[in-house]
Amino acid sequence: MDRKMITLSVDGKTVTVPEGTRILDACNVAGIKVPSLCYLEDVSAHGSCGICVVEIDGYKRLVRSCLHTVKQDMVIHTHSNRVMSARKLNLELLLANHPLLCTTCERNLNCELQALALQLGVRESRFERTKKSIRPIDDSSPSIVRDPNACILCNRCVEVCANVQEVHAIEMMQRGLRTTVSTFFDEGLASSVCTNCGQCSLVCPTGAITEKSHESAVFDAIADPNLVVLVQTAPAIRVGLGEAMGLGEGSLVTGKMVSALRTLGFDRVFDTQFSADLTIMEESHELIQRLTNGGTLPMITSCSPGWIKFIETFYPDQLEHLSSCKSPQQMFGSIAKTYYAEQAGIDPRNIRVVSIMPCTAKKFEAGRSEIDSAFSYWRDKGSFTDDEYFCDVDYVLTTRELARMLKRIGIDFAHLEDGKFDDPLGQSTGSAVLFGATGGVMEAALRTAYETITKTKLDALEFEQIRIGAGIREATIMIGETPLKVAVANTLANARVLLDQIQEGKSPYAFIEVMTCPDGCLGGGGQPIPTNKEIRRKRAMSIYEEDRGMPIRKSHENPSIQELYTSFLKQPLGHLSHQLLHTTYVKRGAYPE
Amino acid sequence: MNDRANEIAAIVSKHRERHGALLSILEAVQRTNEHNYLPKQELVMVAKELGVPLSQIYSVVTFYAFFNLKAQGEHVITVCRGTACHTRGSKPLLDNVLHMLGIELDEDGMATTPDYRFTVHTVACFGQCALAPVIAIDEVIHSMVTEEKLATMIEALSARKEGA
Numbered sequence: 234m235d236r237k238m239i240t241l242s243v244d245g246k247t248v249t250v251p252e253g254t255r256i257l258d259a260c261n262v263a264g265i266k267v268p269s270l271c272y273l274e275d276v277s278a279h280g281s282c283g284i285c286v287v288e289i290d291g292y293k294r295l296v297r298s299c300l301h302t303v304k305q306d307m308v309i310h311t312h313s314n315r316v317m318s319a320r321k322l323n324l325e326l327l328l329a330n331h332p333l334l335c336t337t338c339e340r341n342l343n344c345e346l347q348a349l350a351l352q353l354g355v356r357e358s359r360f361e362r363t364k365k366s367i368r369p370i371d372d373s374s375p376s377i378v379r380d381p382n383a384c385i386l387c388n389r390c391v392e393v394c395a396n397v398q399e400v401h402a403i404e405m406m407q408r409g410l411r412t413t414v415s416t417f418f419d420e421g422l423a424s425s426v427c428t429n430c431g432q433c434s435l436v437c438p439t440g441a442i443t444e445k446s447h448e449s450a451v452f453d454a455i456a457d458p459n460l461v462v463l464v465q466t467a468p469a470i471r472v473g474l475g476e477a478m479g480l481g482e483g484s485l486v487t488g489k490m491v492s493a494l495r496t497l498g499f500d501r502v503f504d505t506q507f508s509a510d511l512t513i514m515e516e517s518h519e520l521i522q523r524l525t526n527g528g529t530l531p532m533i534t535s536c537s538p539g540w541i542k543f544i545e546t547f548y549p550d551q552l553e554h555l556s557s558c559k560s561p562q563q564m565f566g567s568i569a570k571t572y573y574a575e576q577a578g579i580d581p582r583n584i585r586v587v588s589i590m591p592c593t594a595k596k597f598e599a600g601r602s603e604i605d606s607a608f609s610y611w612r613d614k615g616s617f618t619d620d621e622y623f624c625d626v627d628y629v630l631t632t633r634e635l636a637r638m639l640k641r642i643g644i645d646f647a648h649l650e651d652g653k654f655d656d657p658l659g660q661s662t663g664s665a666v667l668f669g670a671t672g673g674v675m676e677a678a679l680r681t682a683y684e685t686i687t688k689t690k691l692d693a694l695e696f697e698q699i700r701i702g703a704g705i706r707e708a709t710i711m712i713g714e715t716p717l718k719v720a721v722a723n724t725l726a727n728a729r730v731l732l733d734q735i736q737e738g739k740s741p742y743a744f745i746e747v748m749t750c751p752d753g754c755l756g757g758g759g760q761p762i763p764t765n766k767e768i769r770r771k772r773a774m775s776i777y778e779e780d781r782g783m784p785i786r787k788s789h790e791n792p793s794i795q796e797l798y799t800s801f802l803k804q805p806l807g808h809l810s811h812q813l814l815h816t817t818y819v820k821r822g823a824y825p826e
Numbered sequence: 827m828n829d830r831a832n833e834i835a836a837i838v839s840k841h842r843e844r845h846g847a848l849l850s851i852l853e854a855v856q857r858t859n860e861h862n863y864l865p866k867q868e869l870v871m872v873a874k875e876l877g878v879p880l881s882q883i884y885s886v887v888t889f890y891a892f893f894n895l896k897a898q899g900e901h902v903i904t905v906c907r908g909t910a911c912h913t914r915g916s917k918p919l920l921d922n923v924l925h926m927l928g929i930e931l932d933e934d935g936m937a938t939t940p941d942y943r944f945t946v947h948t949v950a951c952f953g954q955c956a957l958a959p960v961i962a963i964d965e966v967i968h969s970m971v972t973e974e975k976l977a978t979m980i981e982a983l984s985a986r987k988e989g990a
C-alpha cells in the first residue's frame with residue numbers, strides 16, 4: 234500500500250511528499266501556508282478564487298495550488314512578485330463586488346475575506362463594482378439567513394449541501410455577473426428541501442450565511458421582571474463555547490459556561506443533559522418494547538432535527554423507523570413548563586425556555602407545530618384557553634450567538650469561577666454528555682438498555698467501536714446472550730446509505746443512530762467558526778473526558794430523573810410520557826405536489 | 827394538465843439513459859410547451875421523473891440563455907441595446923414597439939402581449955454594430971431599422987392570421 238513518494242522544491246527547499254499530494258499541502262510541508270479562500274479541506278475544491286496561485290518553473294501560467302497535485306522535480310515559487318500581485322489582484326476583484334460593511338457584519342473579525350485583505354496588504358479598493366443589482370436577502374428560513382450580496386461565489390456552501398449532506402437545497406444559478414447561490418425559482422430556503430443543518434453557515438468564508446438570530450429577544454426576556462427565564466445547554470456547548478471566547482480548541486468549559494449564563498441574567502441555569510438522560514429512559518424502553526413485541530426495526534434515533542426533516546423529505550415512507558421520542562431540547566421544554574412549573578410554583582405562562590444549541594436546525598424544531606405538549610397539558614386540565622398558547626421552547630441560541638452575547642456584556646470568560654447547574658433540571662450523567670459526539674446516544678442507550686434487559690451491572694461502559702471515527706460504524710453488542718447489531722452514521726450523506734439499505738429490506742441492524750452533522754453535535758452548524766476535522770476531534774476528546782469524570786455515568790441512575798418518574802411521569806412510555814415526551818412526524822416529500 | 831404530465835413522462839423516459847439527458851429533455855419540454863417556455867410545474871415534473879434535485883434543474887435552466895422561464899409570444903422581437911445601436915436610436919425604437927403593442931418591459935427586460943402574439947426583449951449587443959440599429963424578428967436580423975420600417979413589419983405580422 235506504500236504510496237510513491239515525490240520530491241520537489243518549494244522556494245529552494247527540497248520536500249518529499251506522497252504522490253497525489255496537493256501543491257498547497259506540499260508547500261505547507263515546506264513551512265509555507267499558501268493563502269487560500271475558496272478551498273476547504275474535505276468540503277470544496279472548486280478552484281474559483283485564484284488566491285492560492287504559485288509559480289512553477291516551466292509553466293507559462295500561474296497554477297492554483299489547491300487544484301493541482303505535485304509532480305516529480307517541480308520547482309515551485311510561492312511568493313514571487315508575479316504570484317503576489319496576482320493574488321492581490323484576484324482579491325481586489327472579489328472585494329470590488331463585496332460590500333465593505335465589515336463593522337456591521339456578523340462575521341467582523343472572523344471573516345476569511347477580511348483576514349486575507351489584511352494578509353495580502355489590500356489597503357484601497359481600486360476597482361468599480363461590476364454587479365449591477367442588489368439581491369434580496371433570503372430570510373424565509375427559521376434557521377438560516379442568506380445574504381447573496383456578501384457572497385463571493387466560492388461554492389463551499391453548494392458543495393457542503395450537495396456532497397456532505399446530499400440535500401441539494403442550493404445551487405449556483407444564472408451566469409456571468411448575475412451568478413448567485415439560490416434555491417429553485419429563488420423561492421427561499423423555507424420552501425426548499427433544506428434541512429436547516431447550518432453546515433453552509435459553518436463553511437461560508439464571509440457573512441453571506443448566518444443563523445437567524447434570537448439574541449435581542451433573549452436579552453429582552455431576561456430584562457423583563459415578570460418572566461422567569463430558564464436556560465438549558467446542550468452537551469456540545471461546553472466543548473465549543475471556549476473556542477469562541479478565546480480559549481484553546483475543544484477546551485472543556487462546563488463550569489465557566491454555567492457562571493457566564495448566570496452572569497448574563499438567566500434565572501435558572503439548567504442542562505439539556507438532564508433531558509438527554511430522560512430521552513435515554515424513554516428511548517431504551519422503546520427499543521426494548523420494539524425488540525420484544527415485534528415492532529418496526531431498525532429503530533432510528535430522533536434527536537437531530539436536521540435528520541428528522543431529511544427523512545421526512547427524502548424517505549417519507551420510512552418514518553415508522555424513527556423513535557417517537559422527542560429530542561432532549563423539546564423534552565426539556567415540556568418538563569420545564571409542566572413538572573418544574575408545578576414544583577416551583579411558577580405560572581408556566583411566565584416561563585421562557587431558552588436553549589443554547591450547537592445547531593441551527595433546533596430553531597426550526599422549536600417551532601414545529603406538533604410540539605406544544607406543555608400547553609396542551611394545561612389546557613386539558615382546563616387551566617388555560619386557546620389564545621394563551623405558548624411553545625415548549627421559546628428561543629434557541631447557537632453557540633456563536635451565546636458567545637456574541639457574552640462578549641457584548643464584556644464578561645472576562647477565561648477568569649470565571651466554575652459554577653454549578655441548578656437543581657433539579659441541571660443534574661445529569663456521563664451518558665448524557667456523550668450526546669454531543671457521534672455515537673454517543675447509542676452508547677448511552679446501550680448502557681441503560683443492557684442493565685434494564687439483563688438486570689446485571691455493566692462494567693465496561695465505553696463502547697470504543699462506535700465512538701468518533703468513520704462516517705458509518707457498526708458493532709454487534711452482546712446484551713447477555715443476545716447479540717444486538719447496531720450502526721451509527723454522521724452526516725446526511727451517510728444516513729442515506731443506511732436508509733437505502735432499509736428501503737431495500739436489507740438492513741441488518743436493530744438500532745441506528747443518525748446525527749446530521751460531521752462527527753455529531755460537536756460539529757454542528759451553530760458551533761464556532763472555524764470547525765474542522767482536527768478541531769472536532771479535540772472537542773470529542775473533551776466530551777469523553779467529561780463522561781469519565783462524572784460521578785454517575787448511566788442515565789437511569791440520575792436521581793433527579795428517578796424522582797421525576799416517581800413523583801410525576803410514573804413509568805417510561807406511560808401515559809404522561811406519551812403526552813409530553815413523544816411526538817409524530819410529517820410526510821413531506823422532496824417535490825411539491 | 828394530466829395529458830401534459832404524460833407527455834413529459836414520455837419525453838423523460840425517451841432520453842433518460844442518454845448522455846446529456848437533462849439538456850435534451852428540457853429542450854424537448856420547452857419545444858412542446860404551448861408558449862415555448864418551461865413553467866415551474868413542468869420543471870417539477872421533469873425533476874421528479876428524472877430524480878434530480880430541483881435546485882440542479884433551476885441551475886441549468888438559468889445558465890443557458892436558450893431556456894425561457896416566461897411564456898413567449900408567437901413572434902419574438904429582439905432589440906439590441908448595445909452602445910452603437912443606442913447612439914443610433916435603439917431606445918426610441920424600443921419604446922415605439924412597446925407602445926404599439928401596449929406592453930411594458932419587466933425587470934428582466936422582457937414583455938409579452940396578453941394574447942401571446944408578441945414577445946419583446948432586449949439584448950446587450952448583437953455584435954452587428956456596423957449595421958446599427960439592429961433588431962431581430964423571429965431570429966432574422968434587420969439592419970439600420972427605422973421607426974417606419976419597424977412599424978410596417980409589426981403591422982404585417984399582426985395582420986397575419988394567428989398560428990399561420
Ligand code: SF4
Pocket residue numbers: 377390393394398400401402403422426427428429430431432433434
Ligand atoms: S442548512 Fe444544510 S441543508 Fe440547508 S442549505 Fe445549508 S447545508 Fe443545505
Ligand code: SF4
Pocket residue numbers: 383384385386387388389390391414433436437438439441442
Ligand atoms: S454564500 Fe458563502 S459559502 Fe456560499 S458561495 Fe457565497 S461566499 Fe461561498
Ligand code: FES
Pocket residue numbers: 268269270271272279280281282283284285286297298299300
Ligand atoms: S483557494 Fe485555490 S482557487 Fe481558491
